[in-house]
Amino acid sequence: MSEPIEDFLGHVARSLVANPEEVRVTRSERDGAILLELHVAPDDLGKVIGKGGRIARALRTVVRASGTKADERRHLEIVE
Amino acid sequence: MSADPGGPPAAGRAEATGETVGEAKWAALRELERRYPGLDKEAVRFQVVSEGERGLLGVGYAPARVIAEAPLTESAPAAPPPNEEPGSGAARLRALLEHVCASLALPASIAVSEDEERVSAQLSGPDLGLLIGKRGQTIDAIQCLANAVVWTGEETRKEVVVDAAGYRDRRRTALERSAEGAAREALESGEPIPLEPMSSSERKIVHLFLQARGGVTTSSEGSEPERHVVVAPGE
Numbered sequence: 001m002s003e004p005i006e007d008f009l010g011h012v013a014r015s016l017v018a019n020p021e022e023v024r025v026t027r028s029e030r031d032g033a034i035l036l037e038l039h040v041a042p043d044d045l046g047k048v049i050g051k052g053g054r055i056a057r058a059l060r061t062v063v064r065a066s067g068t069k070a071d072e073r074r075h076l077e078i079v080e
Numbered sequence: 081m082s083a084d085p086g087g088p089p090a091a092g093r094a095e096a097t098g099e100t101v102g103e104a105k106w107a108a109l110r111e112l113e114r115r116y117p118g119l120d121k122e123a124v125r126f127q128v129v130s131e132g133e134r135g136l137l138g139v140g141y142a143p144a145r146v147i148a149e150a151p152l153t154e155s156a157p158a159a160p161p162p163n164e165e166p167g168s169g170a171a172r173l174r175a176l177l178e179h180v181c182a183s184l185a186l187p188a189s190i191a192v193s194e195d196e197e198r199v200s201a202q203l204s205g206p207d208l209g210l211l212i213g214k215r216g217q218t219i220d221a222i223q224c225l226a227n228a229v230v231w232t233g234e235e236t237r238k239e240v241v242v243d244a245a246g247y248r249d250r251r252r253t254a255l256e257r258s259a260e261g262a263a264r265e266a267l268e269s270g271e272p273i274p275l276e277p278m279s280s281s282e283r284k285i286v287h288l289f290l291q292a293r294g295g296v297t298t299s300s301e302g303s304e305p306e307r308h309v310v311v312a313p314g315e
Contacts, residue, residue: 004141004182011179015172015229052304055228061213061221066183068210 003027005066005074009038012059017044033073036063042080049078092116092150097143097178099187099205101128107189107204108148115193116150124150141182143190170194172230173201173240180222184210188244199230200241208245216251219244220279239281252285259286262311263296272312277302283309 002010006025014020019041026037038059040048049056060076067074094111098104105126113119127147135141165171170192181188181203188205203211212219223242231237241248255278262273275286283300286309290298297312 004179004185008179008183011176012225012229015176015232050228054224054304057305058221058224061218062180062183062225065210065213065218066185069185 005063006036008062008066009036009059009076013038013040013044013048016047016055017041018047019044033075034067036074036076038076038078040078040080045078045080092119093147094191094193095129095145095147096189096191097132097145097174098189099132099134099143101131101144101146103189103205104128104132104144104146105148107191108146111191111193111202112148112150114191119150121150124148135182141185141187143178143181143187168194169199169230169234169236169238169240173199173226173242176226176229177201177203177222177242180211186211194238196238198239198241200243201226203242203244208247211244212247216247219247223281224279251282255282255285256289259289259309259311260293263290263293266296266311266313270313272310274301275309275311277306277308280307283307 002025006027009025010023013023017023017040022039022041022044024039026039028035028037038048047055048059050058056078063074063076092112092115094108094115096104096107096111098107108126109121109124112124113121125148127149129145129147130142132144133140133142174190174192177190181190186205186207188203188208188211191202191204193200210218211222213221219242223240226240226242230240258275262275266273278286287298290296290311294315295313297314299310299312300307301310302308
């Protein structure tokens with residue numbers, strides 16, 4: 001079952017890209033932190049990063065805040 | 081479905097969500113009163129759309145959803161019809177915020193309204209400090225995403241505002257106070273005074289406030305996320 005933060009990332013990404021069917025979110029653990037990877041089609045990378053990186057920065061801020069209650073460090077990487 | 085398309089709406093309607101049915105009712109009632117001041121509260125009827133799921137630590141959480149409806153009397157002016165049909169800006173904003181609240185494990189109530197200029201959401205509930213974040217960085221990030229997501233593929237691009245627990249009002253007061261302080265300092269010293277970095281919507285508040293105040297000129301300098309207002313003496 002996917003976590004709410006994964007659903008959130010998928011929801012935002014699918015609203016922005018031209019190829020929503022290629023959006024995928026994976027989750028792994030590394031050095032005691034949670035790494036969330038948002039996969040999008042190569043053509044859509046710019047859309048989820050945004051002008052000057054604004055969207056990516058905003059997504060990272062929400063991902064970080066989402067770990068607060070569970071006392072978990074969470075990071076986001078955006079990948080093709 | 082509800083009102084005659086041509087005539088005035090027979091009833092005011094607002095939909096809201098909350099952790100419990102009670103909270104959702106309360107949020108829907110507040111939203112209804114905001115849209116139709118002077119509304120007869122005795123006449124409000126509630127319709128529970130969904131009871132919601134409590135979930136555990138935000139997993140499986142689904143908010144309760146309630147519609148409040150009241151007949152419009154003459155003292156309650158007809159507001160624009162509530163526009164929360166699937167696919168509307170208001171519905172997209174609500175969907176985004178439901179995802180955000182579930183992600184942060186926050187059982188907040190969400191009230192959304194849309195008029196000609198903007199779509200805005202008010203969140204209420206416990207622990208909203210987490211949603212606002214240090215110096216508002218989390219709520220500003222959410223608002224930035226909302227502005228990007230709500231209008232993808234649409235021609236209209238109204239402003240999208242996300243507010244929680246009256247944060248935007250308090251922030252405006254603080255921004256105006258620091259703008260006034262910078263203006264005085266610039267006039268006393270004769271030197272340009274930089275303010276702290278701000279989002280574009282906050283810089284706009286500062287520019288407009290100081291324009292109305294007079295005596296100083298303002299400009300924005302630097303690049304995001306360090307872009308900030310500089311206040312210089314002189315008209």
